[in-house]
Amino acid sequence: MRVPFEQLYGELRRVLLKEGFTEDRAELSARLFAEASRDGFYTHGLNRFPTYLEYIRKGFIDIHAVPEKVEGMGAVERWDGRRGPGNINAYLSMRRAIELSRTYGMGCVAIKNTNHWMRAGSYGWQAAEAGCIGICWTNTLPNLVPWGAEERKIGNNPIVLAVPREEGPVILDIAMSQFSYGNLNAYSSRGEALPVAGGYDGEGRLTNDPDQILASGKLLPIGYWKGSGLSILLDLIAMMLSGGRSTYEVGLDEGEQAVSQVFLAFDTTALSDRNMLKEKLEHVIDDLHRSMPAQGHRDVRYPGEDTLRRRDDHMRNGIPVDPQIWQTVLDA
């Protein structure tokens, strides 16, 4: 089932207004959800909307909370998200980081007490569309097993790296787990094995079986010990820069509340060689596109390349929605 972007956005906006959001905040939050689905990131678009409402009703998210500046040191600012809606807080944080970058060449906003930002890539696109290199990450609840351990202790801490480009930015949007729960469920429902090991079975052995991983809850970090280390460092840096909670502290609470995030923007619009950089960027992309594909692959693409194709299809033919979830929104 497919629905037009305007209808998806309009219904989400309507529900948020009914929840009590002010008009501008309902529009921003609804737009970020609708754009996630529009770009094919369904798990952090419409599909996540019911959990968002649930978190609001449980009091985990304060829909009226506006982030507050706690401390500023030139290019770096620390903000308190005051447990407000995660996508609104994240958007405002990246907007402020971009503003700081116009003055200082780069800007950093670290925010504590914020909530799940939904689609990580949203804030990479935001930076890139402002002509900035954007880097941002969040910590999460402890949902991954550190290298050498038997228990979940570290977060999958999604990170985004974005480079502006007129024909469509280069954007990497990844979590530290090799597969997301969404991916594991998709393989499981198709009855397929994962193409590579994705986690541990009940005996602590690596496995490609999505059902065994879903049962154990032990997802593998990318690159084994390397992704485990990356997750720990991203968490510690987010905690220190923001003064907020670590993954360990997030795990002491119910659900996933009051996380810590970092937003970096580097202004590329003022660089003296920006025209040459555009050419050099195309050389890298052309070289990637010229790669001989490996067996089982049709072509080699740059990170984010598929997003524009999906967006184009969805804007012309409608955005695929889960009929049940869509109905709950229509009924809300």
Add this chain to the structure above:
Amino acid sequence: MRVPFEQLYGELRRVLLKEGFTEDRAELSARLFAEASRDGFYTHGLNRFPTYLEYIRKGFIDIHAVPEKVEGMGAVERWDGRRGPGNINAYLSMRRAIELSRTYGMGCVAIKNTNHWMRAGSYGWQAAEAGCIGICWTNTLPNLVPWGAEERKIGNNPIVLAVPREEGPVILDIAMSQFSYGNLNAYSSRGEALPVAGGYDGEGRLTNDPDQILASGKLLPIGYWKGSGLSILLDLIAMMLSGGRSTYEVGLDEGEQAVSQVFLAFDTTALSDRNMLKEKLEHVIDDLHRSMPAQGHRDVRYPGEDTLRRRDDHMRNGIPVDPQIWQTVLDA
């Protein structure tokens, strides 16, 4: 065979002075090499020294080149490394990023036309010892296969993330390949299989056999498609911020010359809650240490934890050296 730190440092310094280095630069470069071996990073310590001399003699490294500031925008500065010694340039770059962070809360130095920085972690330690969070990365020649490709196109682009801590910083120092060439050679010489897939065989199939990977030259990025994407983004950001060469451009030349690097420092010494942050950091580390170890693991450690133990052992009992390489230094 083991030699005392002072002897290792002294001999390296002597050789560099004989090569024509000025005294302060010979001391800095020799110290960085000796400290790499002291901390157990032999492949980028003494073992890399002969290649360093070879690159100097081939004219790839200009021992007298001093980095030059090209452009400054507040907290961000772009420097030209002028093909000088990579470890000296990297040290000076991180030093400048730390200085900038005292004024702006954070500092960024992007340097072009520099050379292999040897042990990546050196500059993470440098930042942490100055009370800064440090993040730095370099691009390299194309030595990894992008996801979906048959050919080497992307770099293993080492990255360092460092968090200061009085009892010893938390430092991650990783390349984007699952295993380094040094690791593959070590497994091969012991006749052991890799614990997890590390690359492709001649037929493009994933394999745990170090010899097949060494023969094909096709090393796997961490996390398959995810590390491939990370490598591409780190390269593009280093190229854009520095104005220097991309991995693609580095690959057009002989050896690995004139690479691009980024150094970020965030000053934590001025944060109002720095004492609370120290406590929160210990809670994370204590929680990691409390992990139930998985089968085949004795304990769970934080990134960088082993370094201090090795350093302590080597300072008391001498630094392990390869006798042949050590002899070439003594004879030089």
